[in-house]
């Protein structure tokens with residue numbers, strides 16, 4: 001069996017040799033006492049990168065989102081977000097279970113929405129209404145197809161948030177993809193936000209970790225929740241060293257992932273009945289709509305696995321593919337060919353039974 005070409009998610013990245021060397025060489029101390037020098041260095045580096053006062057190293061992006069809501073919200077508060085947002089659909093109803101906040105989701109295929117979309121959903125302050133408290137955006141939009149929030153839209157949301165006394169929270173799991181794709185500094189997108197984090201364990205190629213940033217008072221409260229939730233660590237410099245290595249070596253190269261996603265889109269664009277996400281690949285995520293082919297997404301995914309290509313099934317007729325550090329241009333071409341061939345076979349027999 002050839003090596004698996006894993007396009008299911010950019011979490012498939014493995015720590016490289018250079019990253020493992022950085023991990024091995026990391027100076028460490030007790031993080032819970034604020035004495036791990038490598039963790040402190042990573043936090044300072046990310047705060048600067050995002051134009052925020054302070055930052056906090058965490059085990060995961062999910063914890064970063066949940067801690068942000070715990071700091072910003074009281075039980076019964078409301079968070080406005082996209083209907084396909086990770087915070088709404090992919091975190092085990094964490095907001096309901098932990099901060100007691102509820103969501104006011106906006107239907108949007110791209111994950112993007114306008115200031116008017118938000119303004120229409122904010123509640124008038126009344127004793128019987130939920131209290132609008134947070135606007136949450138994803139940079140880039142994961143289930144929206146890796147789309148980028150323009151800086152102007154973020155500034156407009158910030159102005160609305162300020163006017164209404166809300167917090168603007170950015171789930172920046174792939175913020176650096178947006179920075180590289182646009183050529184704008186990450187801080188241009190992140191500095192206007194009241195809280196923002198980046199994931200180290202996606203396209204940046206680290207084994208573990210996320211870094212949450214914000215004003216000093218926010219991070220002070222976030223630290224209390226980090227400890228309460230069991231996110232405090234000890235010699236976490238072992239993990240933070242991977243983050244520092246990734247910021248030095250794995251950011252500019254995200255452009256290759258974007259080029260590979262476009263390459264994949266070009267290979268698949270001409271297949272009859274197969275619809276790429278509108279506008280094609282913008283960063284490293286590409287959704288395919290198979291409904292025009294009559295082939296169920298699950299059947300295609302199973303056929304591809306048989307050829308050592310993994311994609312993510314996102315619905316009866318929807319597939320997601322994500323390019324990353326461990327996917328080369330050659331891998332993308334091989335995957336594209338496998339998809340075209342599998343679709344041709346399955347169209348003849350959509351259930352995937354072997355044709356005698």
Ligand SMILES: *Cc1c(COP(=O)(O)O)cnc(C)c1O
Pocket residue numbers: 059060061062063086087138141142171173174199201202209210
């Ligand atoms: C992956 C992801 C998360 C969660 O991050 P983890 O580090 O896996 O917990 C949150 N939001 C978005 C948009 C993501 O893609």
